[in-house]
Amino acid sequence: MKVLVAMSGGVDSSVAAAELIAQGHEVVGVTMRLWGGESDTGCCSVSDVDDARRVAQQLGIDHLVFNFQDDFDAKVVNPYVSAHVDGLTPNPCIECNRHLKFDRLSERARLLGFDAVATGHHARIEPDDDGLLRVTRGADAAKDQSYVVHMLDEQELGYTLFPVGGMTKAEVRERASRLGLRTAAKPDSQDVCFISRTGGRESFLGKRIEFRSAPVVDAAGNETGRVEAVELVTIGQRKGLGLAGGSPKKYVVDVDPRVPLVRVGDEHELLCDSLEIADVVWAHQSDIDRLSRVGDVLVQSSAHGEAKPAVAVPLPNGRVAVRWLEAQRRIAPGQSVVLYDVTNNWVIAGGIACAG
């Protein structure tokens, strides 16, 4: 096959490229230029592109750079900013996968005659018991990234390869070092690429939106503190709320950016037994019917969080209602929520947590 492999300059995508070559595919590497603004996180930097190019040279494959800065701004950065204005907690890395890697890049790859797109994600694409392809958890449980690539639909599942999904991280590094790849010992990227480590989210958003100060009130409506930027407050947060010291622990249980207002309460007020998910992407359309009959699922709501048992019910409006078997802490609106099968192996669907 002719495969276009997205090379970020990290060790996983380096080994993904090497693995595809070893499997006998015709491989071309590409680095996407996404963020054009300031950054000190290293991601998308010239030195990362250098690493990707040097690895490609070592492996003897062509390396391209695609400039997707405009799409990244339009599909990832601007929505990230406006989500904060709306009081949501977005996950930009997931939106980047959704709109850039598995849409813009795969569309470009199809146009150029490639048979598949590959990335270095720690996830697998395997047939389930019914023979349907599904995003499947990676072999390395600690590094599993099926949550962040959950949005692959039928079309993309058949067009995507995750060559290192069957390896542990240690095996990936071992293979890189055996091949003498310069990225073998390169640390994993941790941060959102367009948010600087020094300035953080506050400095990034502060340059783009006007923060609104908001009162922090308790259940009775009494003002107990104040925040300088309601846009930076997340459900479950308990620091930086201007609350008097020594008082019992309080958590943000509600953020209303329209008023604006932040409500705090005790930990138990965070618990809830249901959740609604919008913008749902189904691995297979047949899952909607199947889930309508038997809704037992495991639900994961953060990149490395535990998947918790629940019953999921597809709603006529396209959303999915999730009813937890045991009450859970509320999930901040805007977060991605992914449904796995009861064996905790296969992705069934994923979407965005709704407010309220």
Added chain:
Amino acid sequence: MPVYLDHAASTPMREVAIEAMRPFLDTTYANPAGAHRFARRARKAVDEARDEIAQAIGCDPGEVIFTGGGTEADNATILGATRMHGGVAVCSAAEHHAVLHCVEHTRGPIVGTTATGSIDLEHLERVLRDRSIDISVVSVMAVNNEVGTITPMRKVAALVREHRPNAILHCDAVQAACWLDLREVSPLVDSIALSAHKFGGPKGVGVMTLSGGKRVEPLILGGGQERDRRSGTHNVPGIVAAAAALRATDAERASEVARLGVLSRQLEQGIVEKVGEATVTVPADQRVPGVIHMCFSGVESEALLFLLDEADVCASAASACASGAMSPSHVLAAMGVSNSLIRGALRMSIGHTTTQDDIDRAIDVVSSAVLRLRAR
């Protein structure tokens, strides 16, 4: 053999230039500033190269300064002028970044361009008339590197001389050497920048000229070479090869302009006929034969270049940033080209090695790639 349509980025070295530099890589290795026979031999070669280059430019050999490339020549003149005389530099928005970024660095005004990429003379005149701006240097390219537009240098010079007789008029002639007789450009301006690898010489060698009465602060200090105007040991093989390449370019220019003019029109018309909807950025009578620039709506340059590369045709779109990513062209933006057309830009540049076969194949490959990308 690939069809090489990227001569404006770098044209293949001429055989005479390769032959000329060989002895200076091999046996005549001495530093020309030395006090022995080897050094004198190298010195003689540099002196002769300087004479030849001066002859091709139409200036005095004492006005020729060797640099490490065209970018350095532009920087040395523009920044050197503002450092020595104060004030700011002026240029048009379609200049090469080697000029544009220098002018921006001096916080000088950027003049608009016409729809074909030439400096807007009315705007230039308004800036030159504005006495609140202290202008020490005006920089205008003879030929645009992306779209090939020829600047009416005579008109530019007349305006600058009339309104700013003391300013240095600098001409980035990096893309002009193959197409314009430099002897007609040099009397109009005070300084010229050339880059050897654009006319069949090696990379890393540039020429700047500075006419007798004008002075700029040197950019590079050190051993005082080039009459204290540019320090650093002479790149003897590079300088000798640059001279040989410029001599050959100068000798062949008239016939090459005619030959490549025909091929250039064929390429342009051939593609337009086959793909239907294609926008020719600059009409042939306003550009050099070497640069054929077109925009294809509904096509993305990155995708087009990939398909061309796969079919062994080497072309370009706009300048690349440090990462190698293609940046949207500032030249086309300055010309007022719409964003959708800028995204589908293609620059094909031809030169001394281009053949009729190259053109025939390029027409086929480019048009079928455009049609394929539009079909999806």
